[in-house]
Every structure is written in C-alpha cells, then in structure tokens.
Amino acid sequence: MAIKIQLAVDMVCQSCVDDVSRVLAGVEGVDSFDVSLAEKQVVVEGAVRPSVVLAAIKDSGRAAVVRGAGSSSGGNIGAAVCIVEEGRALSDSKTRGLARFVQVSDSLCFVDITIGGIADGAYGVAIHECGDLSNVPASCGGHWNPDGVAHGDRSSGHRGDMGNVVVSGGQGDLAFETDRFKVWEVIGRSLVIGAGPDDLGAGGGAQSRDDGGSGPGILAGVIARSAGLFENDKRICACSGNTLWEEARLIGEGHRL
Known part of the structure; x- marks a missing residue:
C-alpha cells in the first residue's frame, strides 16, 4: 500500500x-x-x-x-471520511473518532480508523446498511451484507465486517486494505462501533452469525465523500x-x- x-x-x-x-x-x-x-x-x-x-x-x-x-x-480514484460520534441524537454527543477510506487502486480500498475517549478494550467495527443516525443503532440497519452470507471476518463475512478495534490507553487504531468493497459503495452508509468485542462469527448461535455478539452500537457516523x-x-x-x-x-x- x-x-x-x-x-x-x-x-x-x-x-x-x-x-x-x-x-x-x-x-x-x-x-x-x-x-x-x-x-x-x-x-x-x-x-x-x-x-x-x-x-x-x-x-x-x-x-x-x-x-x-x-x-x-x-x-x-475515490475517498471518503466518517466522523464517529457518541449518541448522535443527543445534545451532549461528542466526537470520538475518525475513519478514512481511500481507493488506492481499482481493486483496493485502504481503511484507516482512529477511536478515542472510550474505555480500553476490544470493540467490533462494521459498516451498516443505512446512514440514518436518528436512533443509533436501530436506525443504522444491519451489517451491510449484499452477498447474504453469515457474519465473519474481513475476508469471508459480511462485506461490512471489519473485525475489532482495540483501545489501549484511551486510543485505538485499525488499518487495513480490502478488495471486498470500493469507496463509492460505502458512501452514504454508516460506520458503527459495537459495545464489545466481535467474535468474528466463531461464537455459535444466532447472535454470533448476525453481528459477532458485539452488542448494540455505541458510536456511529455517516460515511461521506471527501476531497x-x-x-x-x-x-x-x-x-x-x-x-x-x-x-x-x-x-x-x-x-x-
């Protein structure tokens, strides 16, 4: 990259x-x-x-x-940005992070996510279907999954599955390249940080197959085209x-x- x-x-x-x-x-x-x-x-x-x-x-x-x-x-080729916020519908919501998406080739998208101001630990990250933050997480819809597959990791699960961001010392970073989506396919959708770790579909049961058991979204933002x-x-x-x-x-x- x-x-x-x-x-x-x-x-x-x-x-x-x-x-x-x-x-x-x-x-x-x-x-x-x-x-x-x-x-x-x-x-x-x-x-x-x-x-x-x-x-x-x-x-x-x-x-x-x-x-x-x-x-x-x-x-x-294409670029997008997402300001990740806490409780968007609330008057006291605060910015907690930023995600950037850069199309570095016709097939590869580079994703760079930084999260801060939340407790240390692992948190599931996923792109959700809708960019509606009026009632996070319900208004964001489910994980973006145009292929209709079970939840999993970045290579085999939903196209919106991103794995976990690990927060340590008040800050967490997640960066990777993917050929599973292009920037223009995710613009207008939401990026959601779950309440806990994502088991990448390995936990068994319906919840694991749905969202990896990461729980309701606590942070979210709309993915928007950037310069x-x-x-x-x-x-x-x-x-x-x-x-x-x-x-x-x-x-x-x-x-x-």
Missing part, C-alpha cells in the same frame, strides 16, 4: 518548515514529502497511514488537517467561519460540527 496525503499545516516561518520536515523524516513508511510555507501545505507519499502522518505533524506543535488522500500512482488530492483549497469554513485549525481543535475536543 502506497498513498499520497495532502495536509494543510499552520506554518508561519522557516522554523516551522524545519520542524515539520524533521518529524516527517523520522516517520516509518514515509518515502518522500514536500513542505510549502507559501501554500501552508505538506504532501507526503509512502506506505503510511494518514492518521500517523497527522499525529507526527501535530507532535511538532503545528495544527494540521488532512485535506485529501489518493493513489500514489496519480489521480483521484481527493488537491480538490480542496479552503482555509476558512463558509458555514461556521472557523479556520481549518479551529475546526480541527474543536473536533479534537469532542465537539460536533
């Missing part, structure tokens, strides 16, 4: 450029990068997750936002008036946008 990632980075001087370059040079999987102070932009290429690159740049003390991702071979490489040059949101950096800070604090 090799992808190209475009980020907007809040840089004001050459020292910022030097700091960002230094941290990127130490990130495993980064093959090359270009840092532009004038454009406040960083482009990274390699076998590396967008969430890892973003975390590294933030560790340099600079606010950063992923603006686009695509195939390293050029062109925008591909160099398709988004905004720095201020037309809806809220917030800068990219302010939006990123609010999401990081758990606020809904």
